[in-house]
Amino acid sequence: TAGADWCYEIQAKEPNSHCQRPADWTGDCQKTHQSPINIITTEAKENPDLKPFTFTGYNQKKKWVVKNDGHSVKMMLGDGIFIDGGDLPTQYQAVQLHLHWSQDEDQGSEHTIDGKHFAMEMHVVHEKGTSSKEVQDSKDKNAVLAFMVEVGDERNEGFQPLVDALSRISIPNTNTTTMKESRLQDMLPKEEKLVHYFRYLGSLTTPNCDETVVWTVFKEPIKLHKDQFLQFSSKLYYDKDQKLNMKDNVRPLQRLGNRQVFKS
C-alpha cells in the first residue's frame, strides 16, 4: 500500500505534522506520466475512436456505504456497476467514487481545463475486468471518469444523500450508509452530455501514484448548490480531533511531458 502517512500540503503545513507532503511522495510519484495535468483544449487532438460510454448499473437504486478515509469521502461501488465503450479495450468494473475539493470555488479540482480550476472534481474509479496478475501493471489497469463540479444556485437532488451523510463521517476512518436510496446516474450530468471528453494516460493522483490510469475528463460539469458544496469542507475533517477541515485534498499539477491529450 502507499506510504503509511502521506498527506496534502495543507496538512503538512500544520505544526508538528510528520506526514509526507506531495513533493516527497514516494512510489511512482516522482515519475513522468503523472496526474493531474492542465488540459489545453486547443492542443488536444480529436480522435474519432473516442465513442460514447455505455454505463451499466448506474441506475441501480441503492443505499451506499460512504467513508471518510482521511484523504477524501469515498462511496463504495462494485459488483454490477461497469462501463464499456469510450475506446476502452474491455469492460471496467466500478470500484469507488470520491471527490477532491477546496473551500473556494476556483481551486478545488485536480485537473484544470485551459488553466481553470473548478470547485470540486469527482472521480469514479474503475478496474479492468478481473484482478488476475497479467493485467496488474498494464498502463490501463484503471479507468477513472473525472467530472468537474461547478457551484450554481440549483440544489442537486442526486447529490443530497451523500451530502446528508457527511455529518456522520466527520472523523477519519469512519463509515456510514446513506439513509436514502439513490442512483449513481443521478449524480452525473445527463448521459447525452457525456459525449464530449478528454483522454490521456496518467496515474493515480494519490500515492503510490501508479501509472496505470486511462483518464477520461468530461467537458460537461456537475452543478451543486453552494450550500451543498460548502458541506464537504465544513462537515469533514482530516483529523480525529476535528482541528483541520478536510479541504484542498488536491495534488499539484504534473508535467504533461511527451504525452498527447486527445478529445472525443
Ligand SMILES: Nc1nc(-c2ccc(Cl)c(S(N)(=O)=O)c2)cs1
Ligand atoms: N482517498 C483515496 N483515493 C485513492 C485513490 C485510489 C485510486 C485512484 Cl485511481 C484515485 S484517483 N484520485 O487517481 O482517482 C484515488 C486512494 S485513497
Ligand SMILES: [Zn+2]
Ligand atoms: Zn481522485
